[in-house]
Amino acid sequence: MKGYHLGELEELILLTVGILDQEAYGVSVLEEIKNQTGRKVNISAIHTVLNRLEDKGFLKSEMGGATEERGGRRKRLFTLSATGRAAIEEVKTLRNKMYDQIPPFALDLSYGH
Amino acid sequence: MDTKQKHFPPKWPDRFLEFYCTPSRLEQIQGDAYEIFYMNLEEKGLAFARFRFFIHVLSFFRWNNIKKSNSTYQSYNQGAMLKNYFKIGWRNLVKQKGTTFISVFGLAAAVGCCMVAYLFIANIWFKGLHQPNKDEIYQLTYTAEGENGLVTYGSVGRPLAEMIPDKLNMIQRTTQVMRDFPILIQKNESYNQRSLYVDPTFMEMFVYRMDYGYPGALDDPSQVILTHELSEKLFGDTHPIGQELSLVTNGEEKLYKVGGVLADLHDMDMFTFDLLVNIETHPVSTDDIPLKDSWRDELWAFIQVEKGADIAQMESGLISLTKIQNQVNPEKPYQKLELVAFSDLVYKVGEIENGVRDFLGLGPQILLGAIGLFILILAIFNYVNISVLMASKRLKEIGIRKVIGSRRSQLVFQFLSENLMVCLFAMILGCLLAGFIFLPGFNEIASKNLKIDLLRDPFIWMFMGGMLVSITLISGLYPAIYVSSFKPINILKGNQKIGSKSTFTSVLLTFQFTLAIISIVAGIAFVQTNYINSNRDWGYDSADKIIVNVPNQEDYLPLKNKLSALASVTEVSGSQDYVGNWIREEVLDFGQEKYEISLLNAEANYPELLGLQLKQGRLFNSDLISDTQESVIVNQTFLDQLGLEFPLSEKITLDSVNYTVVGVVEDFHTIFFQSAIDPMVIRASPDTTFNYLTLQVTDGSAETTMASVKKIWHETVPRGLFEGKLQTEVFEREFSDVEGVRNILLFSAILAVLLAALGLFGLVSLNMNSHIKDYCVRKVFGADMGDLSVKLYKRYLIIWGIAGVLGGAFSILIISNFLDSFFAFHSGVGVLPIGTGLVLLLLVVAGTVGSQIWKIVKANPAVILKSE
Numbered sequence: 013m014k015g016y017h018l019g020e021l022e023e024l025i026l027l028t029v030g031i032l033d034q035e036a037y038g039v040s041v042l043e044e045i046k047n048q049t050g051r052k053v054n055i056s057a058i059h060t061v062l063n064r065l066e067d068k069g070f071l072k073s074e075m076g077g078a079t080e081e082r083g084g085r086r087k088r089l090f091t092l093s094a095t096g097r098a099a100i101e102e103v104k105t106l107r108n109k110m111y112d113q114i115p116p117f118a119l120d121l122s123y124g125h
Numbered sequence: 126m127d128t129k130q131k132h133f134p135p136k137w138p139d140r141f142l143e144f145y146c147t148p149s150r151l152e153q154i155q156g157d158a159y160e161i162f163y164m165n166l167e168e169k170g171l172a173f174a175r176f177r178f179f180i181h182v183l184s185f186f187r188w189n190n191i192k193k194s195n196s197t198y199q200s201y202n203q204g205a206m207l208k209n210y211f212k213i214g215w216r217n218l219v220k221q222k223g224t225t226f227i228s229v230f231g232l233a234a235a236v237g238c239c240m241v242a243y244l245f246i247a248n249i250w251f252k253g254l255h256q257p258n259k260d261e262i263y264q265l266t267y268t269a270e271g272e273n274g275l276v277t278y279g280s281v282g283r284p285l286a287e288m289i290p291d292k293l294n295m296i297q298r299t300t301q302v303m304r305d306f307p308i309l310i311q312k313n314e315s316y317n318q319r320s321l322y323v324d325p326t327f328m329e330m331f332v333y334r335m336d337y338g339y340p341g342a343l344d345d346p347s348q349v350i351l352t353h354e355l356s357e358k359l360f361g362d363t364h365p366i367g368q369e370l371s372l373v374t375n376g377e378e379k380l381y382k383v384g385g386v387l388a389d390l391h392d393m394d395m396f397t398f399d400l401l402v403n404i405e406t407h408p409v410s411t412d413d414i415p416l417k418d419s420w421r422d423e424l425w426a427f428i429q430v431e432k433g434a435d436i437a438q439m440e441s442g443l444i445s446l447t448k449i450q451n452q453v454n455p456e457k458p459y460q461k462l463e464l465v466a467f468s469d470l471v472y473k474v475g476e477i478e479n480g481v482r483d484f485l486g487l488g489p490q491i492l493l494g495a496i497g498l499f500i501l502i503l504a505i506f507n508y509v510n511i512s513v514l515m516a517s518k519r520l521k522e523i524g525i526r527k528v529i530g531s532r533r534s535q536l537v538f539q540f541l542s543e544n545l546m547v548c549l550f551a552m553i554l555g556c557l558l559a560g561f562i563f564l565p566g567f568n569e570i571a572s573k574n575l576k577i578d579l580l581r582d583p584f585i586w587m588f589m590g591g592m593l594v595s596i597t598l599i600s601g602l603y604p605a606i607y608v609s610s611f612k613p614i615n616i617l618k619g620n621q622k623i624g625s626k627s628t629f630t631s632v633l634l635t636f637q638f639t640l641a642i643i644s645i646v647a648g649i650a651f652v653q654t655n656y657i658n659s660n661r662d663w664g665y666d667s668a669d670k671i672i673v674n675v676p677n678q679e680d681y682l683p684l685k686n687k688l689s690a691l692a693s694v695t696e697v698s699g700s701q702d703y704v705g706n707w708i709r710e711e712v713l714d715f716g717q718e719k720y721e722i723s724l725l726n727a728e729a730n731y732p733e734l735l736g737l738q739l740k741q742g743r744l745f746n747s748d749l750i751s752d753t754q755e756s757v758i759v760n761q762t763f764l765d766q767l768g769l770e771f772p773l774s775e776k777i778t779l780d781s782v783n784y785t786v787v788g789v790v791e792d793f794h795t796i797f798f799q800s801a802i803d804p805m806v807i808r809a810s811p812d813t814t815f816n817y818l819t820l821q822v823t824d825g826s827a828e829t830t831m832a833s834v835k836k837i838w839h840e841t842v843p844r845g846l847f848e849g850k851l852q853t854e855v856f857e858r859e860f861s862d863v864e865g866v867r868n869i870l871l872f873s874a875i876l877a878v879l880l881a882a883l884g885l886f887g888l889v890s891l892n893m894n895s896h897i898k899d900y901c902v903r904k905v906f907g908a909d910m911g912d913l914s915v916k917l918y919k920r921y922l923i924i925w926g927i928a929g930v931l932g933g934a935f936s937i938l939i940i941s942n943f944l945d946s947f948f949a950f951h952s953g954v955g956v957l958p959i960g961t962g963l964v965l966l967l968l969v970v971a972g973t974v975g976s977q978i979w980k981i982v983k984a985n986p987a988v989i990l991k992s993e
Binding site: 039 | 150152153154155156157158159160161163164181184185187189190
């Protein structure tokens with residue numbers, strides 16, 4: 013099986029970049045994750061993961077969108093690459109496939125009570 | 126928006142971020158950090174925002190975000206460059222085996238000498254510093270009014286030492302330490318050993334490694350702890366624990382068992398001792414004496430304070446101790462009591478009377494240090510000269526490197542790295558030389574026990590590291606900077622000329638020769654003085670005489686009678702001191718003046734027995750009562766110093782008794798030639814008991830009689846220490862000391878000459894190699910050996926001449942002072958030492974240069990000119 017090997021945080025951030033679509037950069041990813049999951053992730057961890065995902069080819073980036081808050085500095089805006097999209101797809105399919113294989117009683121929460 | 130404009134992220138973290146962050150990521154990271162800062166500012170306030178900013182800057186400090194000084198590619202390259210420096214350096218060294226050997230050997234010899242000198246000096250100054258508790262240990266000292274102002278004493282009254290634990294707080298341990306010299310008797314042999322009587326806590330306060338037994342052995346008062354040396358001396362290879370020995374103090378004999386043996390101290394301990402004894406067993410503890418008298422028994426008191434205790438806080442305790450002392454003992458009031466740190470004791474040698482350490486012996490330290498420095502300078506100059514010359518062979522390499530784009534710093538580094546390699550080899554070789562050759566020899570000569578202790582001595586590593594760096598820089602910086610300064614265009618065109626003709630080389634060579642001459646002169650002058658002194662007339666007849674000591678007055682007469690009865694003994698005479706040893710000094714009144722003189726109290730037949738040479742007047746007549754009561758004999762110096770003529774018209778006064786001078790004897794040496802002859806008065810004392818007996822024995826029987834004398838002595842004095850010796854041996858120790866110094870000086874002179882010769886050889890042969898074509902062309906055109914010799918010799922002979930003048934002048938100045946400090950009687954720096962020095966050096970020059978001339982003479986010009 014061709015593996016994309018996404019870590020948990022990597023998967024989360026990859027999804028967030030997909031959701032944010034054209035507006036994904038460090039701080040916005042941080043905010044989005046906080047809003048969606050309530051998790052507070054360290055900004056430097058997000059940077060590390062974003063850069064790693066770009067190295068792996070799942071993300072593309074370009075500079076742009078300077079604001080006053082940033083002291084006129086540009087953001088590095090990330091977008092999903094084709095590989096990245098495929099990776100999400102595959103992770104999702106794989107997960108669904110495995111989910112379906114769980115015998116039904118495991119879903120029966122009343123089992124055993 | 127206004128609030129945002131007013132506040133900015135904290136400056137320092139921001140700068141730190143800019144400092145470390147790699148430029149490609151700085152913009153996004155800093156931007157995000159700023160954005161979050163302003164977000165936090167709005168939500169949580171300024172302090173929180175600033176704090177978070179700081180945290181973020183720190184959390185961004187990750188490997189991927191950190192700016193590398195150069196790109197990864199370059200840093201890899203630098204490692205390769207470094208490797209390259211050493212590889213080229215190594216090849217160069219291997220290619221030039223001869224010169225490398227000269228450099229390494231010279232430096233190694235110098236390092237070895239410096240190492241010995243360092244160990245010797247460190248051994249004196251770093252005493253006791255290996256003690257783990259040294260920072261918490263203090264010695265109690267007091268200051269009192271002395272004859273010439275205030276004096277600080279290291280020993281305090283014994284009761285005072287016992288009061289310390291009650292009066293001072295924050296004390297962990299205290300111990301009393303008392304020096305004594307009891308007679309140690311073991312298996313019918315008696316020895317005089319330096320003992321320390323201590324409390325058992327001594328072994329907890331000071332930590333010693335043990336060969337046998339355990340440190341707590343002193344808790345049992347009947348046990349003693351020996352040093353390694355004493356244990357070897359007494360018991361040899363047998364197991365020392367449990368062996369018995371007895372100590373005699375104040376005529377009382379006490380039996381002890383050996384409870385422990387310390388590991389070899391290597392002379393590094395603060396205390397000098399042979400055995401440790403529990404102080405409870407010393408007579409001062411056991412005897413019942415009134416408090417007042419026990420105050421007079423002074424000893425050292427050491428305390429160990431608790432970790433981190435403040436010494437200033439003990440002031441009040443010390444003051445109350447002072448008060449108690451001054452009440453009990455008002456005749457000698459203390460000004461104040463003080464605590465002196467253990468590690469400062471060595472530095473306060475001159476300030477504390479009766480202290481643990483009495484003298485530093487600066488003379489030998491200066492001598493050894495100077496020798497080490499001499500040799501080191503010689504070796505470094507050799508090396509500098511040779512490496513400049515060697516570099517001249519590599520001019521093309523330097524030119525090409527520069528053209529290709531090598532920076533000057535890189536070239537300097539190239540040369541320095543080669544230097545470092547040579548110095549490293551020299552260090553290693555030098556340590557080996559010092560450890561296996563120099564140190565054992567030196568220990569033998571100086572009766573020391575020095576050792577290079579790489580495992581336990583951090584200072585030796587510091588010393589070696591410092592030496593490596595300094596030798597590398599001193600010897601390498603000049604050649605490296607000089608050679609790397611050339612312009613590539615000049616080098617490649619062939620215009621750049623360097624070589625042995627430079628003034629710099631000549632100056633260094635002159636200096637080397639000067640040093641060599643000084644050390645030769647020192648060696649030879651010392652040998653000459655030694656020779657003259659060993660043949661010097663002692664002023665009396667030393668043959669066939671035995672001196673024995675008499676420890677107790679009551680033993681004197683029985684001993685004298687028994688010894689007189691021996692068949693080979695012809696005459697016996699008693700004396701208070703004996704000739705060949707220190708003689709007590711007295712003050713003499715003559716006319717209105719007072720004079721310091723040596724006074725020898727002896728029986729009336731002593732001068733005659735000793736064979737003193739009478740100059741004027743007469744010797745004592747034993748039958749005349751007046752001779753044993755009011756007559757003295759003086760030596761010639763006495764008359765000279767007092768400006769008198771024999772016979773004297775007046776009487777001289779000693780202890781307010783008047784004496785007539787009945788005779789004058791020629792000067793004779795009572796103490797070694799290191800001291801001048803003092804004015805001496807010999808008094809035929811009416812005393813019937815003396816400290817020493819001198820026996821005149823029949824011709825040639827002195828050594829055989831010695832055994833029976835010793836036997837009789839031990840029968841008569843059961844618990845005493847026999848110190849008999851032959852009159853001919855009284856200067857034995859001094860002679861061997863002087864011989865040791867002579868050997869050291871000779872060794873350094875030989876080494877200096879060897880180094881100078883090696884350096885010269887390297888210089889001349891390298892020079893010859895680069896000019897051999899020149900000489901061959903000359904030869905082809907008809908130059909004979911004489912012409913070539915003149916051309917080659919001229920420069921070195923000039924240098925030799927200058928060095929001869931300088932060296933001669935300096936040695937007259939330095940060496941005469943040195944001899945003066947050593948001997949009252951010496952031959953001075955005469956023609957012989959300087960002449961020999963000059964001739965020796967001339968021979969070295971002639972030999973070295975001659976060997977090169979021989980090379981040309983033998984060379985076939987056709988072969989040499991044809992090649993290339």
